[in-house]
Amino acid sequence: MNQPLLTARGLVKRYGRVTAMDGADFELYPGEILAVIGDNGAGKSTLIKALSGAVRPDEGEILLDGKPVSFGSPLEARQAGIETVYQTLALSPALSIADNMFMGRELRRPGIMGKWFGMLDTAAMHDFSRQKLSELGLMTIQNINQPVETLSGGQRQGVAVARAAAFGSRVIILDEPTAALGVKESRRVLDLIQDVRSRGIPIVLISHNMPHVFEIADRIHIHRLGRRLCVINPREHSMSDAVAYMTGASLPAGVAA
Amino acid sequence: MSDTPDPVVPRSGETVASFEHSGRSPLQKLQHFLHQFPTMVPVIVLILSVIAFGLISPNFFSAFNLSLILQQVAVVGTLAAAQSLVILTAGIDLSVGAVMVLISVVMGNLAVNYGVPVPIAIFIGLGCGAATGALNGLLVTRLKLPPFITTLGTWNIFLALNYYLSARETIRSQTLDAEAPLLKFFGTRFEIGGAVLTYGVVLMLVVFAVLYYALYKTAWGRRVYAVGDDPEAAALAGIQTKRVLMSVYVVAGIICGLAAWSSIGRVGSVSPTSFFESNLESITAVVIGGISLFGGRGSILGPLIGALIVGVFNSGLRLAGVDVLWQLFATGWLIILAVAIDQWIRKVSS
Ligand SMILES: Nc1ncnc2c1ncn2[C@@H]1O[C@H](COP(=O)(O)OP(=O)(O)OP(=O)(O)O)[C@@H](O)[C@H]1O
Ligand SMILES: [Mg+2]
Numbered sequence: 025m026n027q028p029l030l031t032a033r034g035l036v037k038r039y040g041r042v043t044a045m046d047g048a049d050f051e052l053y054p055g056e057i058l059a060v061i062g063d064n065g066a067g068k069s070t071l072i073k074a075l076s077g078a079v080r081p082d083e084g085e086i087l088l089d090g091k092p093v094s095f096g097s098p099l100e101a102r103q104a105g106i107e108t109v110y111q112t113l114a115l116s117p118a119l120s121i122a123d124n125m126f127m128g129r130e131l132r133r134p135g136i137m138g139k140w141f142g143m144l145d146t147a148a149m150h151d152f153s154r155q156k157l158s159e160l161g162l163m164t165i166q167n168i169n170q171p172v173e174t175l176s177g178g179q180r181q182g183v184a185v186a187r188a189a190a191f192g193s194r195v196i197i198l199d200e201p202t203a204a205l206g207v208k209e210s211r212r213v214l215d216l217i218q219d220v221r222s223r224g225i226p227i228v229l230i231s232h233n234m235p236h237v238f239e240i241a242d243r244i245h246i247h248r249l250g251r252r253l254c255v256i257n258p259r260e261h262s263m264s265d266a267v268a269y270m271t272g273a274s275l276p277a278g279v280a281a
Numbered sequence: 282m283s284d285t286p287d288p289v290v291p292r293s294g295e296t297v298a299s300f301e302h303s304g305r306s307p308l309q310k311l312q313h314f315l316h317q318f319p320t321m322v323p324v325i326v327l328i329l330s331v332i333a334f335g336l337i338s339p340n341f342f343s344a345f346n347l348s349l350i351l352q353q354v355a356v357v358g359t360l361a362a363a364q365s366l367v368i369l370t371a372g373i374d375l376s377v378g379a380v381m382v383l384i385s386v387v388m389g390n391l392a393v394n395y396g397v398p399v400p401i402a403i404f405i406g407l408g409c410g411a412a413t414g415a416l417n418g419l420l421v422t423r424l425k426l427p428p429f430i431t432t433l434g435t436w437n438i439f440l441a442l443n444y445y446l447s448a449r450e451t452i453r454s455q456t457l458d459a460e461a462p463l464l465k466f467f468g469t470r471f472e473i474g475g476a477v478l479t480y481g482v483v484l485m486l487v488v489f490a491v492l493y494y495a496l497y498k499t500a501w502g503r504r505v506y507a508v509g510d511d512p513e514a515a516a517l518a519g520i521q522t523k524r525v526l527m528s529v530y531v532v533a534g535i536i537c538g539l540a541a542w543s544s545i546g547r548v549g550s551v552s553p554t555s556f557f558e559s560n561l562e563s564i565t566a567v568v569i570g571g572i573s574l575f576g577g578r579g580s581i582l583g584p585l586i587g588a589l590i591v592g593v594f595n596s597g598l599r600l601a602g603v604d605v606l607w608q609l610f611a612t613g614w615l616i617i618l619a620v621a622i623d624q625w626i627r628k629v630s631s
Contacts, residue, residue, distance in 0.1 A: 078516075078517055097516070097519075097521070098516065098517050098518070098519050099519040099520075102519045108517075110517055112513075112514070112517070113514070114513075114517035114518045115514060115518075116506070116507040116510045116511055116514055116515060116516075116518070116577070117510060117511065118506065118510045118577045118578050119506055119507060119510065121502065123506075123507075124501050124518075126505070127507055127515070127518040127520065128504070128518055128519035128520050129519070129521065130500035132500070132505060140501060141494075141498075141499075142498075142499040142501065143498050143499065144498055144499060144500060146502070147496075155376060192499040213312075250515075
């Protein structure tokens with residue numbers, strides 16, 4: 025394959041005496057679906073938070089298109105085209121679905137009202153949100169104006185996924201996007217991930233769901249004890265291999281203990 | 282706007298959610314209704330109290346008396362607008378009253394004792410309001426001090442500055458009339474159909490109208506709510522939370538400056554010892570108005586209604602010949618009731 029789109033080398037992040045990342049490496053290639061798997065507390069969320077600007081690593085470097093980047097905030101990563109669905113979803117519970125979809129990138133009315141008085145183009149934002157949610161099959165939601173806190177857990181997750189998919193232009197990172205979803209809704213998200221990939225945008229998918237991972241991932245990054253243990257090809261390894269590597273029950277060929 | 286609800290598609294695997302909807306008691310329905318329209322509580326309280334006091338004392342219902350209530354709440358109502366912004370971000374501003382008095386002293390002193398042209402004195406006063414807000418904002422965002430403690434500190438500092446600048450002396454009404462009549466502008470009365478209003482009342486209404494627009498129709502407003510609701514989520518969603526907080530404190534400071542100008546008109550003089558209780562009165566109006574002290578919830582129009590409720594109680598009890606202490610007593614219970622209702626409403630989401 026060609027040059028990686030997003031690279032991390034030797035990332036370290038400590039929280040007091042806990043080392044969440046301990047020399048983590050990472051590579052994402054253009055157009056691929058990369059799954060990241062690992063035990064609870066292995067440091068997966070911390071790794072992707074470093075890539076999305078939410079956490080500043082203590083050591084190590086991150087490269088986008090081969091050029092070093094240093095994101096001071098999620099906004100900077102977003103402006104570079106990296107869109108993330110966090111495990112905590114990062115939605116404002118009291119605000120509406122449409123407000124949440126456009127949080128931080130609100131549309132203004134054309135003309136004087138928008139330009140001088142900053143008036144929001146509510147209608148356009150509603151239509152867009154409605155359309156994106158329909159694409160995800162989430163139109164059991166009655167009202168795009170309803171506060172996010174009145175949605176079910178799965179619906180909330182759907183809103184967060186729809187937001188990332190709608191705005192991500194370079195990389196989309198999904199931290200357990202189907203954890204709260206029903207069978208049918210999970211299927212929609214998997215379809216959406218493949219849709220996004222067919223638009224040429226690579227995806228990082230963190231998941232504990234092995235069948236999902238083996239179904240759609242091109243490569244699987246196995247995280248263990250704060251760093252990358254290995255990357256495997258799902259067509260050359262079985263799910264039980266992957267679980268064994270993840271939990272430390274066995275080591276893949278070519279990796280020293 | 283295209284707000285027609287989409288057809289509800291029955292959905293498998295969602296039986297739990299639909300069960301919840303059908304099995305609601307009337308009390309739960311009320312809870313959900315209030316959760317959606319939190320301002321309805323103060324609106325109902327206002328209407329009921331107006332009717333009740335009208336029945337007790339016939340004079341209460343005159344256009345004159347009702348407009349007098351508006352005049353009485355104009356200054357605290359304007360301050361409550363500033364307070365609302367800060368409380369929406371889950372903060373609290375104990376310094377608003379001190380800022381207001383300080384700014385009125387700055388405006389009066391510049392105009393009367395230093396011969397600064399009055400419009401410029403007013404402009405500098407509003408600038409000082411912005412500066413006091415910026416100080417609060419910097420302490421909260423940069424030093425990460427809790428707003429309660431920050432503004433408790435700056436409250437004392439601004440009061441001290443106020444006594445220093447004014448040398449504890451009042452600038453009297455005649456002096457203002459002779460040298461700076463513009464400072465008393467918001468005390469100017471005008472009549473519409475038996476109701477006597479002041480420009481101070483108009484100012485209060487305009488401030489609330491502008492804030493309503495800013496909070497609901499601009500991106501800034503949506504971000505203020507997001508930061509108050511869940512600052513971590515807002516930051517992850519790409520909001521520069523510190524910047525939003527700073528802007529809130531600065532705007533609140535400017536509104537305090539406007540309230541200062543309005544207060545000179547209301548009192549007729551510049552008095553460094555006036556409005557001593559306006560801090561707590563502004564918080565009272567906000568809380569009774571249904572804005573949650575936990576941030577991110579409530580309508581900006583609530584505090585306007587909250588201020589009116591306090592005004593109606595004070596006026597009604599006075600007309601009924603009740604001792605002033607019962608005004609305090611009633612206000613106290615209103616505050617407790619308002620917070621209890623807020624807690625109850627918030628349980629919907631959990
Ligand atoms: N903000 C924080 N403060 C302190 N410790 C933290 C913080 N964030 C993460 N950690 C610690 O870092 C380690 C890795 O956490 P992380 O959330 O990255 O794991 P994870 O692989 O995403 O786990 P899961 O599968 O449960 O989501 C854990 O031991 C966790 O307790
Ligand atoms: Mg995680």
